[in-house]
Amino acid sequence: MGVKGLWKLLQPSSRLIKLDCLEGTKLSVDLSIWLHQAIHARVVAAISGSDEPRVHLQLLFHRLLKLLFYGIRAIFVFDGPEVSSLKKRTQLLRRLRVNQATLKCRRTHAKLVKHIATVHFSKAEEGRQLLSSSNSTSNDSCMPKDVSANSYSLLEVADGADDDKSDSQLSPKRSPSPTLWDNLAAFDLPSCSSIDPQCMAALPSELQFQLYASKKSASCSLEDLPEDSADFSTAQMKRLVNRSELSEKMSRLRNEIILSDPVIALSLSVGQADSNLVRLRKMLSRDQKHHVLLEDEATAQVKEENEQKLNVQSNSHTGRQQHELESSLHATTDEPDASITVGADLVEEEDLLVSVRKEHDGDDVDRSTKVSNSSSASLEVLDAESSSRNTLSTICIPSEDIRSSERTPTEHDHNSSVVLSSPSTDDSDDFIEVEEPTEPINRPLLLSSQPLARSPSLESIGSSSSSSKDASPDGDHEDNIDLLRKERMHAEAAEKNVTSQILEECEELIRSFGMPVVKGPAEAEAQCAWLEENNITEGTITDDSDIWLFGGRRVYRHLFNVKKTVERFDMNTITNIYGLDRERLVLLAMLVGCDYTVGVEGIGAVRATEIIAEFDPTKEDQTSDRLECLRLFRAWCERIINGNNHGDTDEPVTRERFAKLAHCQFPGSFPDPLIFDAFLRPRVDQVDDRTLSWNLPDVDKIRNLTSSWFGWSKEQTDRHLLPVVKRAAALQSKRQKRLDDFCTTVAPTLSNSQVAPLSQRVKRATSRLKATVHNRKRRQSSQAPDTSSKLAGWCPSEADKPKRSRLT
DNA sequence: TTGAACGCTGG
DNA sequence: CCAGCGTTCAG
Numbered sequence: 001m002g003v004k005g006l007w008k009l010l011q012p013s014s015r016l017i018k019l020d021c022l023e024g025t026k027l028s029v030d031l032s033i034w035l036h037q038a039i040h041a042r043v044v045a046a047i048s049g050s051d052e053p054r055v056h057l058q059l060l061f062h063r064l065l066k067l068l069f070y071g072i073r074a075i076f077v078f079d080g081p082e083v084s085s086l087k088k089r090t091q092l093l094r095r096l097r098v099n100q101a102t103l104k105c106r107r108t109h110a111k112l113v114k115h116i117a118t119v120h121f122s123k124a125e126e127g128r129q130l131l132s133s134s135n136s137t138s139n140d141s142c143m144p145k146d147v148s149a150n151s152y153s154l155l156e157v158a159d160g161a162d163d164d165k166s167d168s169q170l171s172p173k174r175s176p177s178p179t180l181w182d183n184l185a186a187f188d189l190p191s192c193s194s195i196d197p198q199c200m201a202a203l204p205s206e207l208q209f210q211l212y213a214s215k216k217s218a219s220c221s222l223e224d225l226p227e228d229s230a231d232f233s234t235a236q237m238k239r240l241v242n243r244s245e246l247s248e249k250m251s252r253l254r255n256e257i258i259l260s261d262p263v264i265a266l267s268l269s270v271g272q273a274d275s276n277l278v279r280l281r282k283m284l285s286r287d288q289k290h291h292v293l294l295e296d297e298a299t300a301q302v303k304e305e306n307e308q309k310l311n312v313q314s315n316s317h318t319g320r321q322q323h324e325l326e327s328s329l330h331a332t333t334d335e336p337d338a339s340i341t342v343g344a345d346l347v348e349e350e351d352l353l354v355s356v357r358k359e360h361d362g363d364d365v366d367r368s369t370k371v372s373n374s375s376s377a378s379l380e381v382l383d384a385e386s387s388s389r390n391t392l393s394t395i396c397i398p399s400e401d402i403r404s405s406e407r408t409p410t411e412h413d414h415n416s417s418v419v420l421s422s423p424s425t426d427d428s429d430d431f432i433e434v435e436e437p438t439e440p441i442n443r444p445l446l447l448s449s450q451p452l453a454r455s456p457s458l459e460s461i462g463s464s465s466s467s468s469k470d471a472s473p474d475g476d477h478e479d480n481i482d483l484l485r486k487e488r489m490h491a492e493a494a495e496k497n498v499t500s501q502i503l504e505e506c507e508e509l510i511r512s513f514g515m516p517v518v519k520g521p522a523e524a525e526a527q528c529a530w531l532e533e534n535n536i537t538e539g540t541i542t543d544d545s546d547i548w549l550f551g552g553r554r555v556y557r558h559l560f561n562v563k564k565t566v567e568r569f570d571m572n573t574i575t576n577i578y579g580l581d582r583e584r585l586v587l588l589a590m591l592v593g594c595d596y597t598v599g600v601e602g603i604g605a606v607r608a609t610e611i612i613a614e615f616d617p618t619k620e621d622q623t624s625d626r627l628e629c630l631r632l633f634r635a636w637c638e639r640i641i642n643g644n645n646h647g648d649t650d651e652p653v654t655r656e657r658f659a660k661l662a663h664c665q666f667p668g669s670f671p672d673p674l675i676f677d678a679f680l681r682p683r684v685d686q687v688d689d690r691t692l693s694w695n696l697p698d699v700d701k702i703r704n705l706t707s708s709w710f711g712w713s714k715e716q717t718d719r720h721l722l723p724v725v726k727r728a729a730a731l732q733s734k735r736q737k738r739l740d741d742f743c744t745t746v747a748p749t750l751s752n753s754q755v756a757p758l759s760q761r762v763k764r765a766t767s768r769l770k771a772t773v774h775n776r777k778r779r780q781s782s783q784a785p786d787t788s789s790k791l792a793g794w795c796p797s798e799a800d801k802p803k804r805s806r807l808t
Numbered sequence: 809t810t811g812a813a814c815g816c817t818g819g
Numbered sequence: 820c821c822a823g824c825g826t827t828c829a830g
Contacts, residue, residue: 001810033810036809036810037809037810543810543811660818660819
């Protein structure tokens with residue numbers, strides 16, 4: 001995602017270049033974004049009915065061709081498995097916000113939802129089904145109750161109706177039962193694909209999830225038969241793609257569904273009872289739903305316990321079903337019965353509150369708090385913040401979750417997965433029996449009961465071996481829990497396989513093109529920057545502005561965007577134009593928001609620049625703490641808020657422009673040194689460039705791959721491949737010749753160098769920055785010899801002062 | 809899911 | 820006029 005608005009800010013410093021001038025240069029390519037795109041592309045393609053198999057690989061294929069064609073020596077850098085906890089945290093918070101935004105959408109589509117849902121469920125055999133399904137939908141909602149009050153009538157109504165009582169009845173039918181499964185498959189499957197995507201999107205996550213789940217299962221059984229003479233392999237591949245695409249989609253939904261839990265897990269493990277209780281109350285309305293789910297998958301025992309806990313009794317479900325049916329129909333005809341729901345919610349809340357308290361008592365909170373010390377501290381603040389700001393943080397805590405989350409040493413990184421081992425003493429029989437149908441449906445629950453640390457939503461692509469286990473031997477229903485655990489692990493494993501398979505395929509293709517692959521430990525961007533810093537590459541191809549924060553010096557953007565010309569950015573130019581060096585860019589990122597922090601609301605790139613300029617501690621001698629700038633800013637804001645500001649007459653008048661910003665919300669530990677550090681000293685691997693080599697593509701191998709992946713004939717492949725390979729070979733030999741007369745091919749930057757002018761505000765802000773940055777540079781320059789002279793041959797225009805950001 | 813483009817808002 | 824933000828559309 002990168003730094004918000006940074007590209008736009010930097011735009012004026014870019015040069016448009018012709019690709020030809022990149023010939024022979026070694027550039028690292030950040031693959032991570034592609035993967036995201038590719039995965040998404042698959043989902044989209046599949047959903048929209050396109051049968052294109054392996055879309056992502058085709059994309060990769062064409063990009064490889066492009067690189068080859070222009071004689072670019074690319075090094076592909078993969079993201080590593082070590083996802084910084086900062087990043088996870090940020091993603092989480094973002095999700096929270098996004099979800100909130102989503103609420104609006106959903107509200108808008110409420111009617112649609114109602115309609116669709118009603119249709120679906122009324123089709124389903126009987127009230128039972130209907131009950132159960134709608135029940136599940138309500139679960140999904142994962143929405144703050146206040147919102148839910150008027151947002152989805154159907155769900156709420158259903159909610160209110162069956163809510164606390166009938167669950168026990170509904171649940172058994174719901175997930176595990178094959179009959180229900182069949183029904184879902186029968187009715188929802190077709191509709192799943194036929195539903196307008198928008199409507200689909202409008203559906204509550206869990207409902208969507210179920211729809212997809214049903215589709216997935218159905219695809220197993222139904223799509224097996226190729227219709228035409230279509231060959232089997234094609235059909236199979238389609239199926240595969242569809243399936244993985246579905247699980248992709250599903251995992252997204254699941255993420256949505258879980259989103260709340262991690263927060264709770266955090267707050268529970270970090271903060272303590274009181275504040276939490278308040279929050280919990282809010283969340284509670286959700287809880288019962290999870291309990292419902294729990295009951296579904298686990299069996300009677302669990303059910304009983306839950307009931308006990310929740311003070312829930314099962315009423316005559318028949319009556320309830322009736323009621324519900326009516327109300328949902330009612331809803332369709334358009335009358336939100338919010339009142340019912342609210343009432344119900346309140347009731348639940350009380351009940352749950354009790355149960356939660358109960359469970360909350362015994363805890364290892366201390367341990368986890370200690371373990372995660374600093375990071376969790378900031379987490380706490382952030383969390384508290386977010387939940388207060390968004391009065392309706394959506395949170396659900398199944399009681400189960402609470403327990404497990406407390407046990408978990410907060411998000412102390414992937415390792416935590418090992419922490420708790422689950423002895424599965426279980427009814428594997430049952431499990432196996434129901435496995436197929438159960439798994440997808442159960443997922444939401446399973447996942448939702450994952451504490452943050454292991455929540456897959458936070459894991460990066462390749463990572464995540466985090467099979468979470470709850471150490472939860474809790475009396476009689478332990479078995480059931482184990483069962484759940486097992487399923488969860490299955491689900492995760494399956495999912496992991498999907499992405500890791502994608503990775504493997506990508507790597508295979510890349511290597512067959514004769515290009516090297518680097519797998520960094522963590523951020524690909526950081527690894528790219530390192531490669532450049534160590535002169536293994538001469539720049540990075542990426543669209544991710546994080547590269548600057550990690551120390552990238554030369555960046556090519558839009559290289560694979562057909563509609564745009566390639567833009568070249570250069571750190572030196574940036575520093576010259578803006579007075580922003582790497583450290584300042586990090587500061588800017590911390591203000592504006594980036595992968596590691598959500599930033600300060602209301603501050604964009606321009607304001608951040610102004611702030612950095614304004615609050616720059618102009619004592620240049622102290623290289624020590626660049627964060628001081630942000631601290632000053634925050635302190636100033638706080639003074640303003642407290643009204644103390646007027647005392648200081650020495651305040652520059654220029655600061656008035658920030659007056660309104662003073663009221664902004666800072667992330668808990670605002671100038672967080674961890675973030676600063678994460679960018680300046682990222683985890684990277686020391687790559688030996690002797691291990692990197694470029695060869696001409698292995699045509700035979702590529703033919704094989706394309707034929708098995710895309711179903712291309714040899715000729716088809718050759719049509720794409722051969723001309724490019726020929727040219728590449730020609731370029732290569734030419735290049736070798738050219739080694740002698742070095743500088744002949746000199747960078748034709750398109751003359752319209754200045755793409756856009758600097759805005760007035762930016763100009764003003766940066767003039768000051770420039771002044772100070774030059775001083776700094778002067779001081780350093782003695783010790784940093786010109787590294788770019790080496791590269792100057794291919795790109796002479798701006799080998800100004802090579803600035804090396806030094807790590808402290 | 810992400811980025812680009814557009815329009816709205818507020819200073 | 821300009822920044823920031825939300826929305827929308829497309830690959």
